[in-house]
Amino acid sequence: MSSGQPLVRVEELQKYFWEQDSILDRLLGAEPVPVRAVDGVSFDIYRGETLGLVGESGCGKSTAGETLLRLQEPTDGHVEFDEHDVYELAGSELTEFRRDAQVVFQDPFSSLDPRMTIGEIVRQPLDVHNVDTVEKRRERVRELLERVGLSADQLDRYPHEFSGGQRQRIGIARALALEPEFLVLDEPTSALDVSVQAQVLNLLDELQAEFDLTYLLISHDLSVIRHICDRVAVMYLGEIVEIGPVEAIFEEPKHPYTEALLESVPRATTDERERDRETISGDVPSPRDPPSGCRFRTRCPKVIPPDDVEIDQEEYRAIMDLRERIERRDISLESVGEDGGFEFVDGAVSETDLPAFVTALKTRVIDRTLAPEHDEVVEEALAELASSNWERAADVLSSRYESVCERRRPELGEESHPAACHLHDDAEESIRR
Amino acid sequence: MTEDVLRVNDLSTRFFTTEGQINAVSSLDLRIERGEIFGIVGESGSGKSVTARSVMNLIESPGEITSGEIWYRNRDLVAEVEDDYPDAVDGEFVDLLELPDDLRRSLRGTSFSMIFQDPESSFNSTLTVGEQLAEAVEVQRRASANPRSTRARTREYSLGNYLLSSVLPSQRYVSEASRERAIELLEMVGIPDPVERADEYPHEYSGGMLQRAMIAQALAGEPDVLVADEPTTALDVTIQAQVLDLLDDLQERTGMTILLITHNLGVIARMCDRVGVMYAGEIVERGRLEDVFDEHVHPYTEGLLGSVPDLERAGDRLQPIPGNVPSLIDAEMDDRCYFADRCPKAMETCLEHPPEYDAGGSDRHQARCVLAEIDYEEGRALPADYFGDTERPAGDKHADPDRTEDDVEPERTRSVVDDSGGDRR
Numbered sequence: 001m002s003s004g005q006p007l008v009r010v011e012e013l014q015k016y017f018w019e020q021d022s023i024l025d026r027l028l029g030a031e032p033v034p035v036r037a038v039d040g041v042s043f044d045i046y047r048g049e050t051l052g053l054v055g056e057s058g059c060g061k062s063t064a065g066e067t068l069l070r071l072q073e074p075t076d077g078h079v080e081f082d083e084h085d086v087y088e089l090a091g092s093e094l095t096e097f098r099r100d101a102q103v104v105f106q107d108p109f110s111s112l113d114p115r116m117t118i119g120e121i122v123r124q125p126l127d128v129h130n131v132d133t134v135e136k137r138r139e140r141v142r143e144l145l146e147r148v149g150l151s152a153d154q155l156d157r158y159p160h161e162f163s164g165g166q167r168q169r170i171g172i173a174r175a176l177a178l179e180p181e182f183l184v185l186d187e188p189t190s191a192l193d194v195s196v197q198a199q200v201l202n203l204l205d206e207l208q209a210e211f212d213l214t215y216l217l218i219s220h221d222l223s224v225i226r227h228i229c230d231r232v233a234v235m236y237l238g239e240i241v242e243i244g245p246v247e248a249i250f251e252e253p254k255h256p257y258t259e260a261l262l263e264s265v266p267r268a269t270t271d272e273r274e275r276d277r278e279t280i281s282g283d284v285p286s287p288r289d290p291p292s293g294c295r296f297r298t299r300c301p302k303v304i305p306p307d308d309v310e311i312d313q314e315e316y317r318a319i320m321d322l323r324e325r326i327e328r329r330d331i332s333l334e335s336v337g338e339d340g341g342f343e344f345v346d347g348a349v350s351e352t353d354l355p356a357f358v359t360a361l362k363t364r365v366i367d368r369t370l371a372p373e374h375d376e377v378v379e380e381a382l383a384e385l386a387s388s389n390w391e392r393a394a395d396v397l398s399s400r401y402e403s404v405c406e407r408r409r410p411e412l413g414e415e416s417h418p419a420a421c422h423l424h425d426d427a428e429e430s431i432r433r
Numbered sequence: 434m435t436e437d438v439l440r441v442n443d444l445s446t447r448f449f450t451t452e453g454q455i456n457a458v459s460s461l462d463l464r465i466e467r468g469e470i471f472g473i474v475g476e477s478g479s480g481k482s483v484t485a486r487s488v489m490n491l492i493e494s495p496g497e498i499t500s501g502e503i504w505y506r507n508r509d510l511v512a513e514v515e516d517d518y519p520d521a522v523d524g525e526f527v528d529l530l531e532l533p534d535d536l537r538r539s540l541r542g543t544s545f546s547m548i549f550q551d552p553e554s555s556f557n558s559t560l561t562v563g564e565q566l567a568e569a570v571e572v573q574r575r576a577s578a579n580p581r582s583t584r585a586r587t588r589e590y591s592l593g594n595y596l597l598s599s600v601l602p603s604q605r606y607v608s609e610a611s612r613e614r615a616i617e618l619l620e621m622v623g624i625p626d627p628v629e630r631a632d633e634y635p636h637e638y639s640g641g642m643l644q645r646a647m648i649a650q651a652l653a654g655e656p657d658v659l660v661a662d663e664p665t666t667a668l669d670v671t672i673q674a675q676v677l678d679l680l681d682d683l684q685e686r687t688g689m690t691i692l693l694i695t696h697n698l699g700v701i702a703r704m705c706d707r708v709g710v711m712y713a714g715e716i717v718e719r720g721r722l723e724d725v726f727d728e729h730v731h732p733y734t735e736g737l738l739g740s741v742p743d744l745e746r747a748g749d750r751l752q753p754i755p756g757n758v759p760s761l762i763d764a765e766m767d768d769r770c771y772f773a774d775r776c777p778k779a780m781e782t783c784l785e786h787p788p789e790y791d792a793g794g795s796d797r798h799q800a801r802c803v804l805a806e807i808d809y810e811e812g813r814a815l816p817a818d819y820f821g822d823t824e825r826p827a828g829d830k831h832a833d834p835d836r837t838e839d840d841v842e843p844e845r846t847r848s849v850v851d852d853s854g855g856d857r858r
C-alpha cells in the first residue's frame with residue numbers, strides 16, 4: 001500500500017495554547033503557562049496509506065490533525081505536503097492545498113448552517129472553489145451522494161432529517177467533493193452506534209481504494225485503529241511515544257503506555273473475564289506542567305530504578321508515587337493519626353510523638369510492606385515531614401531513588417518501529433545512564 | 434442458593450410526544466438474581482436506559498410507565514408496607530409500582546442506587562466532595578432511623594425533607610463520624626489520598642476520580658441493587674479499566690446486585706454473568722454470557738457482534754447491519770418482528786410478532802426469533818424489497834424526537850474539541 005515519497009511530512013510540530021490561568025493570575029501579572037497540546041511530534045504519511053493517531057483525551061491528537069492542516073497556526077515545526085511547506089503556502093498554492101487536503105469531523109454539522117439542505121452542504125466547497133458550471137456541480141453532488149450510499153432524491157432535505165450515520169456519509173461526500181488526495185478523519189465514527197460505525201468504516205475503506213486516498217485517522221478507539229490503519233502512532237501528553245506498522249504495534253507493543261492501552265480495552269469475547277489484565281493506575285498529568293524526562297513516568301508500571309537499587313517493581317512504583325505527593329505537598333499532616341491527630345508546635349510534632357507519627361503516616365501513604373532497606377529510607381523521609389520539612393523529605397527519596405526516566409527524555413528513534421522509552425534505548429545509551 | 438431480587442413483568446414505558454406515542458419499552462420481562470451482574474446491551478433508542486430509569490422510578494413526563502409490575506424482594510419492606518398496601522405484597526416481594534411515590538423514593542440510596550455516565554450531575558459544585566458524601570451518609574442514617582412504616586407515617590422523611598437536606602448547603606460536616614465515613618467511602622472506591630481529596634471540590638477531581646466519587650455516593654446507603662447506566666462511556670480506556678475493576682471488586686466485597694446498561698459489548702463481556710440484548714424496546718435475546726456471545730440465535734445479536742472490529746486480529750471486512758434503528762412511534766410499528774426490515778433472514782412467518790423461545794444454549798437462553806424454533810428456508814424468505822427502501826431517512830430521528838432517552842449518544846458525549854490539550858478537570 002504505502003510506497004515511495006511521503007505525501008505528508010510532519011517535523012517537530014508544536015502547538016501550545018496560551019491561556020492565563022485565572023483572573024487572579026492576570027492581576028498578579030503571573031507568567032502565562034502554555035498548554036502544551038502538541039509538543040514536538042514528527043511522522044510521515046505515505047501515499048495511499050492510513051496512518052492512525054491514537055491516544056486518550058487531552059493527548060493532543062486532534063490538535064495535531066488540525067495544525068497539520070493549517071486550521072490552527074503552529075507554535076513551531078514544519079509540515080510538508082507533497083513537498084511544499086504548508087505554512088509557507090500562499091495564493092493559488094494555498095488554494096490548491098485547501099482542495100487537496102480535507103477533514104471529516106465527528107459531527108460534520110456542528111459548524112454548518114442547519115438551514116442548508118444537504119445538496120447545498122455538499123455543493124458548498126464546489127461553489128467556493130468555483131468548480132465547473134452550476135449544472136455540472138449539481139450533477140457531481142448527485143453522484144457523490146449516491147456514492148456514499150444515500151439517494152440523490154434526498155438532496156433537498158435538511159440535516160436534522162437524517163440519522164447520525166447518514167449525516168456522517170454526507171460529511172464524507174462533502175469532503176470528497178473537490179477530489180482531495182488526503183483526508184484527516186477526526187473521530188469519524190465516535191458518535192455512531194456500532195452497527196452504523198461498521199457501515200461507515202466499510203465505506204471509508206472502499207473510497208480509499210477507489211480514489212487513491214491517503215488517510216490520517218484520529219481515534220481513541222483501538223479496535224477501529226487496528227481495523228483500518230496501516231501504521232499507527234500512539235500519543236501521550238503531546239508526544240508520540242511509539243510508531244510502527246499496525247501489526248507490530250498490536251502484536252509486539254514496545255512502549256509501556258501502548259501496552260497499558262491495549263491491556264485496558266475490554267474484549268467482546270467470553271474469555272474476557274478470565275483475561276489477565278495489567279491496567280495502570282492514576283490520571284494523565286496536566287499538559288501545563290508535564291513531568292520531566294519521560295512523561296509517562298508518573299504512571300508507568302515499569303519505571304526504571306537506579307542501577308544500584310535492588311527493589312521490587314511495585315515497591316518502587318509505590319515509593320515514586322509517595323515522592324510525587326511529597327513534592328506536591330499533597331499530604332494533610334494535621335490529620336495523621338486518630339482523634340484529631342498529633343499536635344504540631346512550630347510546625348513539628350514532639351520528639352516523643354515522632355515514632356508514632358511516622359508509623360501512622362506510613363500506614364496512610366504506603367499500602368504495602370516494603371523490604372527493610374527501603375522501609376528505612378521511607379521512614380527517614382516521613383520523619384522529615386514530622387517537622388514539616390517537605391523539601392528534605394523529597395530529597396531523601398530522590399537522592400536514593402531518582403530514575404533515569406525522570407532525568408532524561410527518551411527519544412523516539414528513526415527505525416520502522418521506534419518507541420520513546422529508556423527500556424528500548426540501545427546499548428550505547430545505557431552506558432550514559 | 435440464588436434467588437431473584439428483582440422481577441420485572443410486562444413493563445411498558447411510553448412517551449407521549451407531539452409526534453405521537455413512542456414505545457420506548459414494550460412488555461419487558463426481567464429477572465435479576467441477588468448478587469449477579471446483569472447486563473443490558475443495545476444501541477441508541479433500544480430502550481436500555483429507559484428500562485433502567487423505569488426500575489429507578491425516574492421516568493418523567495412526557496414519559497410514563499403504562500403497564501407492568503416491578504417486584505422487589507425485601508422482607509423488611511414487606512413488613513413495613515403489608516398493612517397499608519396489601520395488594521403490593523406477594524410473599525417476600527413488593528410491587529414497587531403499587532407503592533406511593535414518596536415511599537418509593539425513600540428506597541433510593543438504601544435499596545436502589547444509580548450511577549450515570551456523567552458524574553457532574555450528581556455533585557453540587559459549591560460543596561466539597563467529602564461534605565457531599567457525608568450528607569449522603571446522613572440522609573441514609575435518618576432514613577433508616579425512621580422506619581418506612583406508613584403506620585408511623587414517615588412524614589419526617591418526605592420529599593421535602595430530602596430536598597431540604599440535599600439543597601441547603603451544610604457547609605460543614607454534620608458530624609465527625611459522617612466525615613470519617615466519607616473518607617472511608619473514598620478509600621473504598623480507590624481514591625488515592627482520601628483524606629486530602631475529601632476536602633476538594635468536584636471541579637478539582639479528574640473525570641475518573643469523580644466517577645469513583647459518584648460510586649462512593651451511590652454506595653453510601655449500602656444499596657441492594659446498583660443500576661449503572663453507561664458508567665464508563667465518558668471515560669478514557671485506561672480509566673475505564675480502573676472503574677470496571679473497581680465495580681467488580683465492590684460487587685464481590687458487598688454482594689450487591691448490579692444492573693449494568695451499556696452499548697459496549699466489551700464491557701458486557703468483562704463484567705456480566707447474564708446479559709439481555711435490547712432492540713426496539715424489547716429484549717430480543719438473553720442468557721448467560723456464553724449463550725449470547727457464542728450460541729446466539731437472533732440475527733440482531735449476530736449483527737451486533739459482527740460489527741465490532743476485532744482488537745486481536747487485523748481487519749477483515751466488517752459485517753454491519755444494514756439500515757437504521759427503527760421508528761418506535763406506535764402508529765408506525767407493525768405487529769411483526771421489529772427487526773424484520775433489517776434482518777437478512779426474514780421470512781413470511783416473521784410478519785407475526787415472535788414470542789420469546791427457548792434457545793439452544795443453557796436453560797436461561799431465550800431468543801425472540803423464529804430461528805430458535807425453525808430453520809431458515811430460502812424459499813420462504815421475504816423478497817429483498819419487501820419493506821421498500823431500507824435507507825429510510827430520519828429513521829433514528831423518530832426513535833427519540835425529544836431526547837427523552839439518554840441512549841441517544843452511544844459513544845462518548847465529550848466533544849473531541851476537548852482534545853485540544855487542556856486537562857480534563
Ligand code: SF4
Binds near residue numbers: 303
Ligand atoms: S522511559 Fe521509563 S517511565 Fe517512560 S515508559 Fe519507559 S520505563 Fe516507563
Ligand code: SF4
Binds near residue numbers: 732780
Ligand atoms: S423473527 Fe425473523 S425477522 Fe425477526 S430476527 Fe428472527 S428471522 Fe429475523
